[in-house]
Amino acid sequence: MLKFIKHHMDTIGGIGIYPVISxxxxxxxxxxxxxxxxxxxxxxxxxxxxxxxxxxxDTNGSNNHAxx
Amino acid sequence: xxxxxxxDNRIVxxxxxxxxxxxxxxxxxxxxxxxxxxxxxxxxSEWTTFGRLRPLHTNAVIFAFVGNAIFAGAYYSLQRLLKTxxxxxxxxxIHFWGxxxxxxxxxxxxxxxxxxxxxxxELEWPIDIAIALVWVLFGINMFGTILKxxxxxxxxxIWFYIATWVTVAMLHIVNSISIPVTLxxxxxxxxxxxxxxxxxxxxxNAVAFFLTTPFLGLMYYFLPKAANxxxxxxxxxxxxxxxLIFIYIWAGPHHLLYSALPEWAQSLGVVFSVMLIAPxxxxxxxxxxxxxxxWDRVREDPVLKFFVVAVTCYxxxxxEGPLLSIKFINSIAHFTDWxxxxxxxxxxxxxxxxxxxxxxWLVPRLFGTKLYSVKLANVHxxxxxxxIIFYAxxxxxxxxxxxxxxxxxTPDGFLVYKNFLDTLLExxxxxxxxxxGGSIYLIGAFVMVYNVVKTVKAGKLIANEDxxxxxxxxxxxxxxxxxxxxxxxxxxMLVFSLIAVAIGGIIEMVPTFLVKSNVPxxxxxxxxxxxxxxxxxxxxxxxxxxxxxQMIRPFRSETERYGEYSKAGEFxxxxxxxxxxxxxxxxxxxxxxxxxxxxxxxxxxxxxTMSPGSLMPAYPHLLENALDTTTxxxxxxxxxxxxxxxxxxxxxxxxxxxxxxxxxxxxxxxKAGIETSSDREIIALIAYLQRVGTDxxxxxxTVATAQ
Numbered sequence: 001m002l003k004f005i006k007h008h009m010d011t012i013g014g015i016g017i018y019p020v021i022s023x024x025x026x027x028x029x030x031x032x033x034x035x036x037x038x039x040x041x042x043x044x045x046x047x048x049x050x051x052x053x054x055x056x057x058d059t060n061g062s063n064n065h066a067x068x
Numbered sequence: 069x070x071x072x073x074x075x076d077n078r079i080v081x082x083x084x085x086x087x088x089x090x091x092x093x094x095x096x097x098x099x100x101x102x103x104x105x106x107x108x109x110x111x112x113s114e115w116t117t118f119g120r121l122r123p124l125h126t127n128a129v130i131f132a133f134v135g136n137a138i139f140a141g142a143y144y145s146l147q148r149l150l151k152t153x154x155x156x157x158x159x160x161x162i163h164f165w166g167x168x169x170x171x172x173x174x175x176x177x178x179x180x181x182x183x184x185x186x187x188x189x190e191l192e193w194p195i196d197i198a199i200a201l202v203w204v205l206f207g208i209n210m211f212g213t214i215l216k217x218x219x220x221x222x223x224x225x226i227w228f229y230i231a232t233w234v235t236v237a238m239l240h241i242v243n244s245i246s247i248p249v250t251l252x253x254x255x256x257x258x259x260x261x262x263x264x265x266x267x268x269x270x271x272x273n274a275v276a277f278f279l280t281t282p283f284l285g286l287m288y289y290f291l292p293k294a295a296n297x298x299x300x301x302x303x304x305x306x307x308x309x310x311x312l313i314f315i316y317i318w319a320g321p322h323h324l325l326y327s328a329l330p331e332w333a334q335s336l337g338v339v340f341s342v343m344l345i346a347p348x349x350x351x352x353x354x355x356x357x358x359x360x361x362x363w364d365r366v367r368e369d370p371v372l373k374f375f376v377v378a379v380t381c382y383x384x385x386x387x388e389g390p391l392l393s394i395k396f397i398n399s400i401a402h403f404t405d406w407x408x409x410x411x412x413x414x415x416x417x418x419x420x421x422x423x424x425x426x427x428x429w430l431v432p433r434l435f436g437t438k439l440y441s442v443k444l445a446n447v448h449x450x451x452x453x454x455x456i457i458f459y460a461x462x463x464x465x466x467x468x469x470x471x472x473x474x475x476x477x478t479p480d481g482f483l484v485y486k487n488f489l490d491t492l493l494e495x496x497x498x499x500x501x502x503x504x505g506g507s508i509y510l511i512g513a514f515v516m517v518y519n520v521v522k523t524v525k526a527g528k529l530i531a532n533e534d535x536x537x538x539x540x541x542x543x544x545x546x547x548x549x550x551x552x553x554x555x556x557x558x559x560x561m562l563v564f565s566l567i568a569v570a571i572g573g574i575i576e577m578v579p580t581f582l583v584k585s586n587v588p589x590x591x592x593x594x595x596x597x598x599x600x601x602x603x604x605x606x607x608x609x610x611x612x613x614x615x616x617x618q619m620i621r622p623f624r625s626e627t628e629r630y631g632e633y634s635k636a637g638e639f640x641x642x643x644x645x646x647x648x649x650x651x652x653x654x655x656x657x658x659x660x661x662x663x664x665x666x667x668x669x670x671x672x673x674x675x676x677t678m679s680p681g682s683l684m685p686a687y688p689h690l691l692e693n694a695l696d697t698t699t700x701x702x703x704x705x706x707x708x709x710x711x712x713x714x715x716x717x718x719x720x721x722x723x724x725x726x727x728x729x730x731x732x733x734x735x736x737x738x739k740a741g742i743e744t745s746s747d748r749e750i751i752a753l754i755a756y757l758q759r760v761g762t763d764x765x766x767x768x769x770t771v772a773t774a775q
Contacts, residue, residue: 022336025571026314026343033310037303049298051149051223052289 071218071539074532075147077434079160081529083140084430086168087133087423088517094128095510101125102503104685105652106496108675111685115179118685119611123190124178129415130188130278132171137423138282139167139206142229144430145289146213149223151537155212159205166202170195182252185608185644186267188274189243193254196244203240207233214558218537222558224305228285230558231313231565235277238569243270247706249699253605255706260639261328264647269320269573276316277569279414280382283422284308287355287379290426294371300357304350310568311347315340317569322393325402326621327647328636334395341393348386355379370445374425377453381417385410400475403617403651405498406467409460416509417456424452424516431520437527440519448515455509459502466498475625483628488654489679496683590637593763595712596756598700598726603756605703606749608646610687617648618657618760631658631761638764641712653684660762665733666740668754690750697723697747729755 037045104110104118111117147154154160173195177183183190191199210233214222243266246254258266292299299305321329321337356379359366366372388410392401401407432439439445473491476484485491596604607613620626622633634657639645663671667678672690675682704719730746733754737744744750 022318022340022571026311026318026340029310029314029568030307033307037306040303045302046298048221048223049292049302051219051221052145052225052292053296053298 069539070536072534072536073153075535076143076154076157076160076531077529077533078531079154079157079164080140080144080430081434081531082164083136083143084427084434086164087136087140088427088513088520090128090132090136090171091420091423092510092513092517094125094133095506095513097121097128098125099503099506099510102499102506105683106499106503108683108685114687114689115181117610117687119614120179120181120183122614123183123187123611124175126188127174127178127190128171130274131174134279134283134415134419134423135167137419137426138232138278138286139163140430141286141290141426142210142282145225145286146210146229149219149226149289150213150217151219151535152213152217155209155216159209159212163202163206163209166198166205170198170202173198177252180252181609181611183608183611184244184246184254184256185611185613185646186243186256186263186270187613187649188271189240189267192252193244193246193248194251196240196246200237200241200244203233203237207237211558211562218540220540222561223289224299224302224309225285225289226558227309227561227565228281228288230561231309231569232277232282232285234562234566235273235281235313235317235569238566238573239270239273239277242573243267247709249702249706253699255703255710256644257710258643258645259710260642260645261330261636263643263645264324264327264639265321265329265333267645268323272320272323273317273569275411275414276312276319279419280316281313283382283419284312284351286422286426287351287375290422290429291355291358291375291379294369294375294425294429295359295362295365297358297362300354300360304354308347308351308354312344312351313565313568315344315347317571317573319344319393322398323649324647325393325395325398326623327619328634328639330636338393338395342390345387345390348389349383352379352383352386355382368442370442370449371425371429373446373449374421374428374452377449377456378418378421378425381413381421381456385414385418388413399621399623400471401467402621403649404467404471405463405495405502405650406471407650409463409467412459412463413456416452416459420509421452424448424513427516427520431523432527434529435524435527436530437523440522440526444515444519448512448519451508451512451515455505455507455512458505458508460505462498462501462505466495470495474629475623477625483625486629488629488651489682492652492683493681589640590635590764592766593638593640595641595707595714596759597729598704598722599729599752599755600759601703601707601756602695602697602700602726603752603754604646606690606753607756608644612656613646613648615648615650615652615684617651617655619647620655620657626655630655632764634761635764638761641707643707643710643712656757657761660758660760661765664740665736665754665758666742668757669737669740669742669744669750672750672753690753691744691748693749694747695749695752697726700726726752 100110100116101118101121104121143154143160170191174191177192177195178190182192184192210229214226245257247257248254256263288299288305318340319337321333322341323337325334325338327334356376359372359376362372366376391397392407392410401410428439428445470491473485473494474488478484618634620630620633627633639647669691671678672687674686674688675684700722701719704714704722708714708716708719727746730751733751734744734746
């Protein structure tokens with residue numbers, strides 16, 4: 001029941017920490033993603049980008065493009 | 069080892085055809101609603117007033133048109149990107165028919181006035197449960213397909229589908245939590261400020277995760293397909309995905325700027341909304357630049373034309389959105405038709421055009437033939453583009469100028485436009501032009517229907533398309549990058565996406581729920597009387613919130629026009645909140661006590677008797693219909709469960725008090741020469757309207773309480 005938790009705490013110290021947490025989370029994820037694409041191998045990226053263009057009859061085994 | 073299998077094209081065809089059908093129906097309802105704003109006589113009956121048709125329009129275009137388009141595109145691309153048939157044909161069919169059943173029940177219940185009164189989440193609790201169930205079945209089907217795939221890595225489109233699925237599930241469940249009173253009536257679990265925050269966290273992310281992320285998935289699949297070249301930058305698409313889902317989830321509070329929402333939550337919404345420009349434009353440029361070296365083909369291929377305009381509209385809407393989140397711009401644009409123009413750039417530009425492009429690309433392929441007429445598709449393209457322009461530009465003008473009129477003062481410090489209606493009548497021309505734009509757009513859609521029918525007749529459905537691919541070897545893959553690790557593991561992807569979106573929601577909402585100081589209590593604010601509560605439910609049922617806000621912002625132009633600005637503590641018993649998001653009529657938060665009972669009586673019977681030239685629908689049925697008092701007790705009990713402080717014995721006496729208060733209003737109306745009885749719906753509505761926003765004016769001792 002929401003009424004039991006709604007006003008459970010009368011005050012919360014330092015509400016300003018919430019926006020800071022949110023920014024830190026976002027910024028870390030962003031940096032990790034940047035780092036990844038910077039270090040990613042060209043062959044893997046090319047393979048991923050070509051996925052929609054591979055026709056159903058493509059049988060050269062490119063789907064097992066292992067380890068990339 | 070090469071395996072042979074077949075793609076299921078029938079389910080794609082079914083979703084695609086029903087997309088077209090609901091699209092036309094939803095736009096038609098939108099056009100009727102647009103015309104009702106200029107010709108009130110078109111409101112016809114109590115079941116087809118603007119307040120009931122507008123939710124029908126929004127639900128139809130969002131969940132029926134765009135929803136089915138998502139499913140059509142996802143079922144087509146998932147099978148091909150994963151090199152396998154859908155996990156289960158039976159689940160696909162149940163998903164299809166279940167979703168259509170939900171849409172049909174929405175089309176029946178919304179005109180009947182069964183609504184939870186929260187925008188884009190109007191559907192009542194039994195339908196909400198059905199939506200959750202069908203959505204889960206879709207999820208099982210999608211993840212089942214992913215698990216039996218013959219392609220090791222998941223293409224970026226599939227990440228967008230996964231993020232869509234998990235976020236929509238979370239948003240829908242959290243926002244729809246309510247206490248049922250009857251089969252067709254429930255009260256939101258949340259009240260006032262909290263309800264507003266949850267609703268706009270949902271509302272904003274419905275835009276983000278129902279209208280945007282799945283369509284970005286479709287863009288990343290169908291645009292390279294149609295252009296026959298890989299996406300401009302796959303690396304950019306990775307950044308696009310992670311930044312978008314991490315930022316979007318925070319931006320909801322920008323719908324509540326200058327409202328009674330705590331300041332820190334508003335600021336959080338603004339900052340993240342402005343940051344959204346970056347990933348959105350990254351995605352838009354990625355889409356447009358995919359066409360590098362293929363621009364000559366854009367001239368001839370209607371599919372690419374539709375895609376280019378769709379992606380451009382995405383760019384315009386996602387630049388405008390962050391700008392609208394800046395407090396100063398928001399103070400002008402909010403509550404006006406500017407916002408209606410903004411959402412339609414997204415709706416008919418981005419969603420509509422991407423869907424049309426997809427239809428023209430898919431139908432010939434599903435039916436093994438050529439498009440019946442490229443020329444007609446081009447005609448559709450131009451009609452659609454003109455429609456968007458005629459729709460949006462007049463409304464941008466109207467919104468901007470009406471807002472200035474609301475804020476205009478004479479040199480002596482009085483409002484120039486004292487009567488709200490005067491500002492509305494000034495922009496009536498724009499409503500006509502908007503209806504014209506909508507008509508042109510709709511004619512374009514009919515041209516598409518003809519073209520599709522002709523194409524289908526010329527071909528034959530390839531219900532099961534042969535395909536072959538090597539089986540996925542069960543090799544133990546070691547090493548590699550952590551992100552390629554995620555790309556191989558859909559379940560982990562699901563979990564990470566859920567964490568990403570859940571953190572945002574929790575951090576935004578939990579403090580508002582926990583901290584008492586965020587919602588300052590006002591001792592004179594008391595629960596509604598039974599009659600007022602029934603009247604409030606009529607207010608919700610008639611969809612008054614689609615045109616009237618109950619949120620006076622702390623601007624001099626608003627306090628001068630409406631009265632004291634709205635405080636968070638005034639809404640603590642409002643299940644659901646009714647702040648509204650658009651003022652086609654004036655704000656009603658201080659309407660209580662402003663007019664005599666008789667004014668409201670005549671005004672509801674025919675608004676033009678009290679406000680000559682009024683564009684509001686007439687509600688003569690409220691004067692005729694008897695109030696259903698059988699639900700009073702259960703309603704009060706539900707409110708007690710939700711924490712509204714009525715006495716435990718009160719539900720049993722509720723109807724007696726209801727009648728007593730009704731008799732008082734009837735006696736007062738009689739003095740004004742109006743003969744009616746206390747069991748009419750109008751009496752309850754008058755009781756509610758006279759109560760709205762009056763509690764803070766009263767001294768605690770003199771307030772009429774429910775006890």
